[in-house]
Amino acid sequence: MTQHGDVQVKDGGALWVMSGEIDAAVQAHVEDALSEAAGAVHGRLVIDATRVTFMDSGGLRLLYHAASLTPEPPLLRGVPDHIRDLLELTGVTDLFTYEGAGDAVPVGGRGVDER
Secondary structure (H helix, E strand, O other): OOOOEEEEEEHHHOEEEEEEEEOHHHHHHHHHHHHHHHHHOOOOOEEEEEEEEEEOHHHHHHHHHHHHHOOOOOEEEOOOHHHHHHHHHHOOHHHOEEEOHHHOOOOOOEEHHHO
16 A cells, blocks of 8 residues: 655654645554654644645544544644545544634634634
8 A cells, every 4th residue: 555645743743744645554654653742742732734635534543543642632733624524524623723724613623712
């Protein structure tokens, strides 16, 4: 299976930059490292999804783990419409706060000013 997406961990694990297709292949490749990074974050985890072109249940699982392993709801930055739709469809919008991509906040989700 070819991997067409990536997640880079920066700022000591406090920033994840996702790009390309975040699917089961990417999940299998990065899940352990991301879980370890999320567990080490003491403040807010920021996940930049600006350059994500596709996300399936594998990517959703990575986001869910981020929310369950950090002390504060992760901040999703630059959430494209297709990811916002996926979060709404699966009912997990309230696990995150949101910034960017037109500052559209998913139904039930919290904006940056609503922490």
